[in-house]
Amino acid sequence: METINFEVEDGVATLTLNRPQRKNAIDAVMREELKEVVFSLPRRRDLRALIITGAGGSFSAGGDISVMGQGTLTPEEGRDRMRHDYLSWIEAILRLEIPVIAAVDGPAFGAGFSLALTADIVLATPRSRFCLSFMRLGLVPDCAVFYTLPRIVGQQRAKELAFSARDFDAAEAQRMGIVLEVTPEGRVLERAQQMARCFANAAPAALAMTKRAFNVSMNSTLETMMDIEAAGQAVARTTQWHTDAVQRFLNKQPSAFQWPSKLD
Incomplete structure (x- = not known):
């Protein structure tokens, strides 16, 4: 592809935004290529995790400003x-x-x-910078940030980040809960791959149901979430993964799933 790289190895898909000369700004070509790749992912049963990253020392500068304002569209x-x-x-x-x-x-x-906020886990380096920069261009924040950001930082902080359009570093992003870990410079992809590979040994059904339950929990009642929990656990208990895990425990063997410790 012209603007992204997509690779799969051992169940881990890596999607790399690849317009380093434009700080991986998203143009029309990249939009279509992202759409093509992303829409193909649910059909792949070999995937256990997805990593999204950027080439050339940038994640993404956002929409490509150089092509904004071209053409006229009605609202x-x-x-x-x-x-x-x-x-x-x-x-x-x-x-x-x-x-x-x-x-x-x-x-x-x-x-x-906004794209980074679609992830379940965000990793950063000391040189990472974040900014909800839309107000600088007289635009409304987009790409689902009205949904994702308040659920992470709360309504008041989300409004402040949108109203001010200020940029902030990885340490502040970690304090706000946006970033899980700040890794040493040049090793963020290594840490992401380390985490992603461990999911190859996780129970796929339990992992999928756990993610879906958390995704709907902020909009649901206690009763609804307990129903989801009960139904999910009933399914998880029938899987071979659970049966094997119980046997490993009874045989005093370590669990097949092990969360990786931080990088040295």
Whole structure:
């Protein structure tokens, strides 16, 4: 592909935004290529995790400003294009039943920041910078950030980040709960791969149901969540993975699933 790289190895898919000369800004070509790849992911039964990262020392500068303002669209046409060209594949990422890890090195601005927030786990380096920069361009934050960001940082902080359009570093992002870990410079992808590979030894059904349950929990009642929990546990108990895990425990063998410790 012209603007992204996509590789799968041992059940781990790595999607790399690859326009380093433009800090991986998202243009029309990249949008279509992202859509093509992302829509193919749910059909693949060999995948256990997805890593999203950027080439050349940037995650993504967001939408490509150099092509903004070209052409004239009515509000209705603009809304339809936004839903079709962006929100369709953003929603597809959010609905994936495998863990998604964003490996952020360098800037994640605008839609690039929004893209990082679609991940279940966000890793960063000391040189990572984050910014909900839409207000600088007189735009509304997009790519599902109204859904993702308040669930991570709360309504007041989400509004402050949107209203101010200020940029902030990885340490502050970690304090706000946006970033899980700040890795040594140059090793964020290594850490993401280390985490992703461990899911090859996790129970696929239990992992998928756990992710789906957390994704709907903020909009659900206690009764609904207990029903989801009960149904999910009933299914998980019937899987071969659970049976094998119980036998390993009874035989005093270590669990097949082991979360990797931090990088040295």
